[in-house]
Amino acid sequence: MATRREHTSHESSERILSAAAELFAEKGYRQTTFAAVAERSGISRGSIPWHFGSKEGLLLAVLERSVHLISAGLAEEPAGTEEVEASFDRITEGAHALWALPTTKLFATLLVEALEPNSPIHGRYAEIHHTLRAHCRRQLEQLPLLPGVSAEALSAAIIGAGIGIHQQWLLAPDRVDPEQALAALRAMVVALVPPVRK
Template sequence: MGARREQTSRESRDLILAAAAELFAEKGYRQTTFADVAERSQISRGSIPWHFGSKEGLLLAVLEHSVEQLNDRMHEDSAGLDEMLDGAMGYLRLPISKLFVTLLVEALEPDSPIHDRYVAIQDALRERIRVWAEQRPLPEGVTADALSVAVMGALIGIHQQWRLSPDKIDLGEAFGALRVLLR
């Protein structure tokens, strides 16, 4: 009986996370309510604080879940440029990646509950790129740290432009140009 209850609880948590991620991406964190999440997930409103404690707890859980998906896509063990960019592009094509664009504005606010976590996420992604860059000969005057900042900026910029104008931005072509520049 306990195993079934645990499975049901896990399923409810997953439904709430998925609904909250969609709503945060669509409406933003501040505009999304527990009632919105309950309606979208079809899970009782009271279950949300039971699972996550607070709206901030829900936001952090959504962010953590999204980071796990991104890490799965980025292939931790792959050091090749193509694998790294293919993983990033594959993730950006997922609907959940819109959440990172939406939450970036939220993370910029000084009192944001996700500011520090968002900084940590970007630090980790830049570190992954820096490690990749250190394994290659770099042009004179270009450090692996500086290149990782530039590549991260390009990835964020491409993603934002594509999300704003998907009919005008060819994601594959933009990533192809980035590949050429990084070789």
Template structure:
């Protein structure tokens, strides 16, 4: 049984991760200060180094938490079936957690970025989730499942950015149906 102190420590950590995720998504990593995060979380700024060492450590905690959220989006559907990867991709775009990844994308592509490794792991996890849901024979002959997964991840990233920039101009349901129409057989549908 956890002590009251342990519970408060975990609550403080959750508040900091949640506040940082919101602010990183809205302002980016570089433009978010520790003061901003502490104020949003309603905790002392001194709590950040105690929990995470520094701002980069907090960023890692945020990205790890968001990665778990996104990876869980590629689990089984509510009906217990694996689900169509195209449906999963559109669901991923709609996840609030996805916004932080999009906001930080420009920082992630910079050489030496503290975010870069997290993005590599995120993309790998999503590609694995897509590949796992491609039934044998579902892709046209000669289409490599890994290449298809890369293509679908690229499509998701690009569509997500467009949707965040101009949500009224991007109909995600129409995008899903367009992708599905381009596929010769349904993926992961049972």
């Protein structure tokens, strides 16, 4: 059973992580300071390195938390071949749920950071994409895809398109409708599944 001190420490860590995720998303990694995180979280500046060691440690913890949130939010109910529409609904709902997460903007903001040589967040960022592809692939593996179309390749295409749609929406929300774009993506992917004969 957790002691009161451990509970308080966990609560402080969560407040710091939430504040840091918001600030990294708004300002980027380099422009975010411990002072800003302390002000946003209401936790003393000195407590941040005590919890996470360094700014890089804080960033890695934020991404680790994001991976956990994404994994927890994705449904794991693969459909049978007679439920093609339901299966694609789960895939697109999972993508839409991701875009609605508070940390979604964080992923777009940190993309350039993750692509830099020797980036400390490259591995975590790749893990986020892997988690999304794996969820999508498990749904697709239940469906009778056209010959030459693998669930692995199609999951990469779907997740890549979904991320691209979201990034375009972040850059120009008045010009891109993510709901319509995801609906178009869904229609294109459904077309790759042969009709199920009963």
